[in-house]
Amino acid sequence: MIRAQNVTKYFGGFPALKNISFEVAKGEIIGFLGQNGAGKTTLMRVLTTYLPASAGKVYIAGMDVSRRSLEIRRRVGYLPENPPLYGNMTIREYLKFAARLKDIPHRQQRPHVERVLKDCDLWEARDKVIATLSKGYKQRVGIAQAILHEPELLILDEPTSGLDPAQILQVRRLIKSLEYRRTVILSTHILSEIEQMAQRVLIIKSGEILADSSIENLLKGPGGTSEDGRRVCLRVQGVRLDLEPAIGGIPGIKLARWASENNTHGIDLEMTHPSGDFNELAEKVARAGGRILEIKESKVSLEEVFLQISGNKDLSHSSRA
Template structure:
């Protein structure tokens, strides 16, 4: 549905996007993850025909974003970082206007607007002037705007920014429910969002794609070594020293929660794939301490993200 091939974009001499390529299949939700200023928005703007690429091509639904931009525009719904709202308009009038410029047939327009209002839960504010709405509602109206013409492709730039936790869950559910009929690209720097909503993730940093896979695979691949959380009722320094001296242990990181005095919490990382739990337990018992907890700690997507974007590492295939 979406093909991005070697897209590069300069702003003057600054390179914002560097040779980015990826594909999105029909009905898929793709998470576009990266720190601020990584080139997420620029890539999305190229896809939405807002900005031309300096090099490379992108196709949406088989149409080139540069040569057949009008065809592409008919098929995309776009929610930019700041929802493009006319503050002085009423919600319904605004959506009606968007439906007009998105070429919704006059006879279907009212239905299209009603549906967009319904899907985004904004029916109750349809007669309010947009500037009097809360940030959460503005964001939803922005989403309604992207949906109103029922586009094949939805491009959402940080759709949950500024919403309260309940609204965030609702919007995520909404986005998930849209997959299948719509192909969705969603950018964010909030990691749980990606693992919750997206089937595939593209991680981008400094304008380059550094990883591309499903959230699960990414975490699996990167957490090469085993890591455990150990809670023991002994002074931290002693435990730390003891554990560090054990064979097969690579790293011991103290991780006490603030205010936790009686117990010591430590993160222990083994070398390679070797099982270190028996060694750990044995050593703790031998020292006469009590073991309160021993749990495996998978590397979270957060760690993967930091791992990929803060260090010079081999890109993950």
């Protein structure tokens, strides 16, 4: 659906995108994740033909965006960072206006507008003036506008930013309901959002792609080397000098991090092979004179992975919005 090859974008002498390449298959839901200023909006504007790249190529449905912008705009729905809504129009007037702009044939305008009013849960509010609407409603109007012409590709720039928690849930639910048969790209600086909404993530920092991975693989841990890698959290009482070699000797243990206080130890284990139960571990611990207080499997959080990849500690705070 999308093929971006070595896309670079300069603003004056400043490179906002540096040699970015990726592909998106039809039907994928992909998230662009990165801090403010990372280049997410710039990349989306290039993909939607609103901004020419300084170098590189982008093809959407096989068409070169620099040559066939009109055809591409017909097939792409775009929710910009600040949707251009007209405050003095009602929702319905605005959507009719948008339908004309998008060259939807006159007779189909009304059914299309009615469809998106219903799909975006705007039916009751259809005759309200846009200026009086809450941010959550406005965002839904922006999304309604983006899907009006039934695009195959939907590009949503920070669709939940600035919304309160209830509105965020509503907008997320709406986007989820739109996925069917569509390719969706959304951007966010919120990690949990990616986990909830996307199947794949492009982590962008300073105009570069730091990681391009399925969410599933990303959560398998940094490096993502082991297919079946898993993490186990263990709390044990015993003598560390006896326990350490016993646990370290278990095949498949890649890494063990110890946090010990007197004779109580919290141990984070990364294992490269799956074992259905913890029998071997429990047995070795017992033989070394240890007593297991707690044992459980734990997931690598997206936050941890992101921090490791981006090497930026500040982000963990700003991202837990």
